[in-house]
Amino acid sequence: MLRFAPSPTGDMHIGNLRVAILNYIIAKQAGEEFLIRIEDTDNARNIEGKDKEILGILNLFGLFWDRLVYQSDNFKQHNIIANELIKKGKAFYCYCTKDFLSQKKDEAIKNGIAFRYDDSWAEICKDINPNPTIRLKGAEDSIIFIDEIKGECKFNKNEIDSFVIIRDDLTPTYNFACSADDMLYDISYIIRGEDHTSNTPKQILVRQYIGYLKDIKYAHLPIILNKDGKKMSKRECESSVKWLLEQGYLPNAILNYLLSMGNKPKNEIFTLKEAILWFDMKNLSKSPVKFDIDQLRYINREHLKRLSPKDMAFLLESNDLSIGALGKIYLEEASTLNEIRDKIDLIFKPKSLDKENAESQAQMQYLRDVILELVKQNDECLGDFNAFKTRLSEICKLNGKALFYPLRFLLTGSHKGPLLNELYPYLRFYLKEILRS
Numbered sequence: 001m002l003r004f005a006p007s008p009t010g011d012m013h014i015g016n017l018r019v020a021i022l023n024y025i026i027a028k029q030a031g032e033e034f035l036i037r038i039e040d041t042d043n044a045r046n047i048e049g050k051d052k053e054i055l056g057i058l059n060l061f062g063l064f065w066d067r068l069v070y071q072s073d074n075f076k077q078h079n080i081i082a083n084e085l086i087k088k089g090k091a092f093y094c095y096c097t098k099d100f101l102s103q104k105k106d107e108a109i110k111n112g113i114a115f116r117y118d119d120s121w122a123e124i125c126k127d128i129n130p131n132p133t134i135r136l137k138g139a140e141d142s143i144i145f146i147d148e149i150k151g152e153c154k155f156n157k158n159e160i161d162s163f164v165i166i167r168d169d170l171t172p173t174y175n176f177a178c179s180a181d182d183m184l185y186d187i188s189y190i191i192r193g194e195d196h197t198s199n200t201p202k203q204i205l206v207r208q209y210i211g212y213l214k215d216i217k218y219a220h221l222p223i224i225l226n227k228d229g230k231k232m233s234k235r236e237c238e239s240s241v242k243w244l245l246e247q248g249y250l251p252n253a254i255l256n257y258l259l260s261m262g263n264k265p266k267n268e269i270f271t272l273k274e275a276i277l278w279f280d281m282k283n284l285s286k287s288p289v290k291f292d293i294d295q296l297r298y299i300n301r302e303h304l305k306r307l308s309p310k311d312m313a314f315l316l317e318s319n320d321l322s323i324g325a326l327g328k329i330y331l332e333e334a335s336t337l338n339e340i341r342d343k344i345d346l347i348f349k350p351k352s353l354d355k356e357n358a359e360s361q362a363q364m365q366y367l368r369d370v371i372l373e374l375v376k377q378n379d380e381c382l383g384d385f386n387a388f389k390t391r392l393s394e395i396c397k398l399n400g401k402a403l404f405y406p407l408r409f410l411l412t413g414s415h416k417g418p419l420l421n422e423l424y425p426y427l428r429f430y431l432k433e434i435l436r437s
């Protein structure tokens with residue numbers, strides 16, 4: 001089984017989504033189940049409702065799960081495993097108070113050495129501390145694992161001292177709960193962000209001490225950098241999946257882009273279904289990848305181009321095919337749904353002529369009246385752009401730019417944009433609304 005294990009502690013970051021996508025793809029390729037495990041072990045940091053929001057996003061991206069679990073439902077199991085480890089002599093109660101440990105940490109800093117827990121401290125505070133934690137015994141040997149992206153990763157035994165697995169309130173710590181659940185759900189392959197690499201030896205150690213024999217594969221994905229080459233922080237809006245969706249990037253396009261980063265995709269533009277056919281972890285680059293919003297914009301536009309007018313209309317919250325068709329035409333100069341919406345809003349908003357000079361204001365007002373009169377009479381020229389243009393030209397005695405300049409503004413609310421003869425077949429049904437002042 002593969003798993004995606006989000007913590008409900010903040011907005012879904014594009015790095016998390018990338019992890020979810022890759023786990024989903026590998027699960028599908030291997031014919032294994034895909035588990036969502038909400039890692040809600042850190043009560044203080046959990047945010048109400050974030051779990052549902054994350055699940056909503058996964059659904060939107062088509063990353064459907066076979067099983068959903070909340071880590072907190074397994075606390076009992078985690079305690080059972082911890083007690084098993086105590087029985088095996090691989091874990092022990094630690095009565096150290098917080099004050100005692102912070103004093104030891106201060107001493108280490110003063111002496112310029114790295115803080116390491118010393119097992120001989122375990123019972124020093126036994127008389128004053130009735131609520132012990134449980135610690136796993138530090139590594140007895142170095143721990144090596146092969147990462148599918150990074151290659152061999154080795155951790156010396158002195159890098160893994162005895163660490164807390166059960167807190168004094170009986171809740172499990174992240175590394176322990178994670179390792180326990182990976183065993184409980186028979187996880188075969190763990191794909192996650194590079195920031196977890198140093199957790200891996202601790203999680204392996206738990207399994208070794210329990211005597212769990214299954215070999216779990218690992219792939220730690222290189223971090224995502226911003227355009228300045230710095231680690232993309234959660235505070236940068238572009239890193240939030242919710243923000244990208246709100247801006248009008250399509251789930252398909254975001255997925256396409258995230259899967260293309262540091263990868264050798266078969267084609268530039270693809271769907272999740274297609275990616276399942278060719279994705280290969282071996283093609284992923286070992287180096288950090290840079291997030292490039294312009295590339296995402298390009299990919300988004302390509303996906304928008306592939307939509308039918310009906311689907312485009314739906315995404316623009318209209319059930320009128322003409323609106324969908326207009327949206328598609330505006331892809332000449334827009335790359336997100338929001339940008340298309342802005343263009344279409346301009347068409348329908350009353351046009352302010354204030355910025356035009358007196359002559360052009362007069363021309364526009366006159367032209368507007370002429371068109372509205374034609375509409376009132378349901379003139380047959382309205383059915384075809386060439387006939388419409390010719391008729392206006394005859395009535396207003398205007399030609400070429402002198403006609404097109406005011407006409408374009410009246411019909412689109414802008415002085416530039418796609419060709420009027422392309423737009424007109426869809427605008428013509430709305431002339432009265434478009435020309436209202």
Ligand code: GLU
Pocket residue numbers: 004005006007039178191192196
């Ligand atoms: N809950 C962890 C996170 O959100 C993921 C842990 C894991 O995949 O093992 O970063």
